Amino acid sequence: MTAIPGYTMGQSSVPKAPISWVEFEELKKSVLLGEEDLSYLRMAGDVLVPRVEELLDVWYGFVGSNPHLVKSFARKSDGKPDEEYLGAVRKRFGQWVKDTCAANYDQKWLDYHFEVGRRHHRSGKNRADNVNAEENVPLRHLVALIAPITLTVKPFLEKSGKSAEDVEKMHAAWLKAVTLQVAIWVWPYTREEDY
Numbered sequence: 001m002t003a004i005p006g007y008t009m010g011q012s013s014v015p016k017a018p019i020s021w022v023e024f025e026e027l028k029k030s031v032l033l034g035e036e037d038l039s040y041l042r043m044a045g046d047v048l049v050p051r052v053e054e055l056l057d058v059w060y061g062f063v064g065s066n067p068h069l070v071k072s073f074a075r076k077s078d079g080k081p082d083e084e085y086l087g088a089v090r091k092r093f094g095q096w097v098k099d100t101c102a103a104n105y106d107q108k109w110l111d112y113h114f115e116v117g118r119r120h121h122r123s124g125k126n127r128a129d130n131v132n133a134e135e136n137v138p139l140r141h142l143v144a145l146i147a148p149i150t151l152t153v154k155p156f157l158e159k160s161g162k163s164a165e166d167v168e169k170m171h172a173a174w175l176k177a178v179t180l181q182v183a184i185w186v187w188p189y190t191r192e193e194d195y
């Protein structure tokens with residue numbers, strides 16, 4: 001497998017997650033993510049991973065057509081989207097689809113997802129790609145994007161040839177898995193005692 005620049009899951013540079021496994025299990029309960037969902041996420045992976053570039057085209061099309069979103073990829077020097085930055089993040093985004101469907105929730109995974117949170121926040125944004133771009137992804141949009149990131153996978157799942165019940169269950173499992181991650185990613189935006 002070719003290494004993806006900036007994808008540092010499992011590397012010693014990634015700090016340990018600030019929550020315990022007990023707290024992580026509670027979060028899984030809050031999003032209603034159970035054993036059955038893990039099977040449906042893997043089924044979703046069989047559908048989505050082979051078509052990941054098409055899916056990324058949809059998401060990048062959405063971000064690109066919304067100036068308030070693409071702004072997060074803008075260079076500070078001229079305010080224009082940094083295509084190299086967008087391209088580098090796209091590779092990690094593709095890996096994220098695989099990781100989300102694989103749902104291997106181990107310590108490396110948990111640590112890395114706090115890192116992904118930092119990468120959206122001013123405390124860690126731009127570092128992985130060494131760019132001089134917009135400093136922070138607004139928290140409100142980080143949360144809001146759960147909707148498009150979830151709704152846009154449905155047509156891909158529907159075209160899989162799986163039963164309507166399987167499609168619904170894959171879609172629900174995807175929503176839970178994305179919400180779980182965003183609940184982790186908001187960490188650097190909050191005060192510890194409020195998290």
Ligand code: HEM
Nearest residue numbers: 069072089092093096119125126128137141142145146149
């Ligand atoms: C549910 C919402 C979102 C999901 C699932 C998501 C997913 C991702 C993923 C998987 C990465 C790469 C992580 C890595 O480095 O391995 C990433 C990075 C990034 N995302 Fe998001 N994202 C979301 C919301 C947003 C929003 C709302 C914006 C901007 C308006 C945004 C802008 C960015 C930027 C600029 C990066 C690169 C950060 C860096 O400098 O490392 N994301 N996102």
